[in-house]
Structure formats: structure tokens, C-alpha cells
Amino acid sequence: MKLFIFTLCIVAATCDLAQFVEDQTEIIRASWNQVKHNEVDILYSIFAANPDIQARFPQFAGKDLKTLKSSSSFASHAGRIVGFFSKITELNPNDSGVSAAKTLINEVAASHKGRGVSKAQFNAFRVSLTAYLADHVTWNENVAQAWEKGLDNVYLVLFSAFDGSPM
């Protein structure tokens, strides 16, 4: 993330890097706080838009999504999966926070590669998550850009690990 923002700052020439990173982090946190307890709703919207992702979950494959939505098993999975983004957004953008984020992301890459999840499915997951945010949080150009950059960074680490070169 720092590297990405640093590059932007060189282009902008007049950027206070630390302040810029802080601002982006705060924008992401403030918007995530508006939906972070909607785990069930978020996973539901991702499955509804991507039946092939739902089909990868042994417990949920082939089952009626509306019925699943009210089950405790669905809530428990949603808490674990959506909770990943809560853990990431709670980290500070300093060296130890970046290092902790990389560890979490590398774990997801390894466990999901083992399950045969594809990069295309990860990208589809991202599109649906962003669409959910756009519909449920205060959304404007700044918020959209902060999430795009943040998710670019997460996915850079994720796909590097996926390709066998963890960062």
C-alpha cells in the first residue's frame, strides 16, 4: 500500500505521504464501520451474484440461498469470511500493520488455492463486495477511490501468494 501511494505522491509531487495514507485508512474504516456487522447480508449478496462461488462451499452448494440466509451455519461462515475485512481495516498502516495484513492475506491465498478457488472468482468476489459497499455506505468518488486502492493492495498480495511469490 505504501509503495503504491508513494508512487502516486511522486506523480503529485506535493503530497504529504503519511497524511495521505492516514486519510485513505480513515475513509476505508469509516465506511466499513457502517456495514461491518452486516456479515450475513454481505455474504448473501456475494452468493446471490455468484452462484459458482456458493457452489464452492461444501455446506452450501445446491441449497436455497434464501433459506440458508437465516441459518446459524451461514451466519458463522459469514462472520469468518467478512470478518477478514474487519481485521484488515483495524490494522494501522505502519510496518507492523502491513506485515500483519500480509500474513492474514497469505493465509487466505494458501487455504483458497488448496480449495481450487480461481483468481476470476476472487475478482468476482471483489466486484460484489464493492457493489454492496456502494449501495450501503455513504459513497462518493473519494470513498470509491480509497476502496479501489485498498483492495488493489490486498489483491496484489493475495495474487502474488497465489502465484507462488508471497510478498
Ligand code: HEM
Ligand atoms: C477476498 C476474498 C475472500 C476472502 C477474504 C475469504 C476469506 C475466507 C476466510 C477467512 C475463510 C475461513 C478461514 C479459512 O478456511 O481459510 C474462508 C473460507 C472459505 N472460503 Fe473464502 N474468502 C474469499 C473468497 C472466496 C471465494 C471467491 C471462494 C470460492 C470461490 C471462497 C471459498 C471458501 C471456502 C469453500 C471456504 C471454507 C468454508 C468452510 O469452512 O466450509 N472464498 N474464506
